[in-house]
Amino acid sequence: MKIVVLEKQVPDSTEITVDKKTGALIRDGVPAITNPDDLAGLEAALELKDKNPDTEVVVMTMGLPKAAEMLKEGVAMGADKGVLLTDRVLGGSDTCATSIALAAALKKVGFDLVIAGRQAIDGDTAQVGPQTAERLDIPQVTYVDEILEVKEDSITVKRSLEDVEQIVTAKLPCVITTLSGMNKPRYMQCDNIVDLCKEDKIEVLTNAELGIDPETVGFKGSPTSVKTTFTKDVTDKTEVFTLSEQETADMIAKTLKEKQIITK
């Protein structure tokens, strides 16, 4: 059984500061981490490997060369190897284009099960998992909260939706997307870190190996484009009152009466 876990490197905080002059995001000093939903997916894969040591776990990302650091952390946690997909033509990919690139890399690497996070905490679209499944023409199961059983040709999971939970069985190969609350990811292990120093366990793929049509990825291949970005604007100025407690209570009640929220 070969499991590929898709990981995205994201900023450690979603608190954003924007350069007032250029409008560009200021990312300096914000450390990068593995997206929390993806870390849960990796932990789930490693638990399957604990049960069945024949399982091979690969962590894969598309990103800048520095994203290799995140993959090394994945290997230090227990993954067998990392695959970094990096190429200038991939820069600026939206989810439609990202899924084309990831699907090409997944086909090259091979898989029985693909685990993606449900949602990345920066882009927040939750689209890459399902779109990658579509590109591979395999089923998807989103919002997975627990993996119950994996057999030769099927996987049974629990999905957590708004009002219900579902027990679902999907044919393999398939893509599942995981939720960060499903487990507690393990720490990196010393002997794995030592192994990493002895042997380079990160494979780098560029478009030369994948042969993706450059027209279908990157800025060019992305049907969506970001027209503008802005931080939360404070629109109507609030009236802030500092009154005695009794006056405060009376004024709220009076306002509610005027707005006909308090009737008889």
Place this chain on the structure above:
Amino acid sequence: MARFEEYKDIFVFVEQENGNIAEVSYELISEARKLVASIPEFGYKVVGVLLGENVKEKAQEVISHGADKVIVVDDALLKDYSTQFYADALTQVVLAHKPDSMLTGATPLGRDLAPRVAARLNVGLTADATKIEVDLEYAKETGESLLDVTRPTFGGNLFGTIVCKDTRPQMATIRPKVFELAPTDTTRTGEVEEFTPSWTTTDPQVFVEKVIEKVKADVDITKANILVGAGRGAENCLDVLQKVADELGGVVCCTRAVVEDGFLDKDRQVGQTGKTVRPSLYIACGISGAVQHCAGMDKSDLIISINRDPQAEIFNISNMGFVGDCATVLPLLVESIKAAKAE
């Protein structure tokens, strides 16, 4: 000359479960009416796409909510939602009818389905949006109806306006409760068209073995018209806060801090990782106003906040803010409300 001559109309995916239509679908139809009204020269219609089994009689309800036309796909394979068959059917509807845009609720179902369809069609999909407008200037210049779709990212800290200039349909998933529901008109008439998909396979790849109801919440804060929100600054006076809610016929909700501190259940949490609410009144008591909380309630019609810190962020999104201590203000407020009722 416009590039997308054959593409017209705004399609709304009408989400249903056991014949009950999700309210967000009607919110989107209401908003789509405003969009088509902003570009009358295009002559666009609002079209609902209703998938399911034995759902045809629901088409009139969709029309009453503002659709000009409903495309019904009635098939036993569509009885319960499945990514596979819903994606197959919806993609075929889009290919056959060529809508200019296609809107879906950003519900768990919508966010499972729409990405799959968008990838199959190789078109842009804007995720989890909170605002849509037609770029009127662009429409005048090019004769194309381009949607400016705005969405929160980075956990609500950054907003982006996304456009899909070169592909059709322009797809978007839209968050529930951000658009107002227009009044229904049961006398409204419209066209109902049945669509028969052709299945490449009827063999399901995913089986739902079992559905377990989550322990039912005793309240549904998303349906309440009046909410009294408790933050960490009101944890010591939750009883009296409940009394304020009772006097107003409202419901108590809270921040994540209050859930974490063990005072109220998770199903009362408002915000990014809680529920999105849009009541006509939200009274925020002892709530600091973190973006993750505000993201779930800042669309409320009237926001009144009480906080002892004059610099509290919550004041920035409130209509009226009061600097004060909840523990002393709230008991007085109960009496003031009673007095106002008696007047």
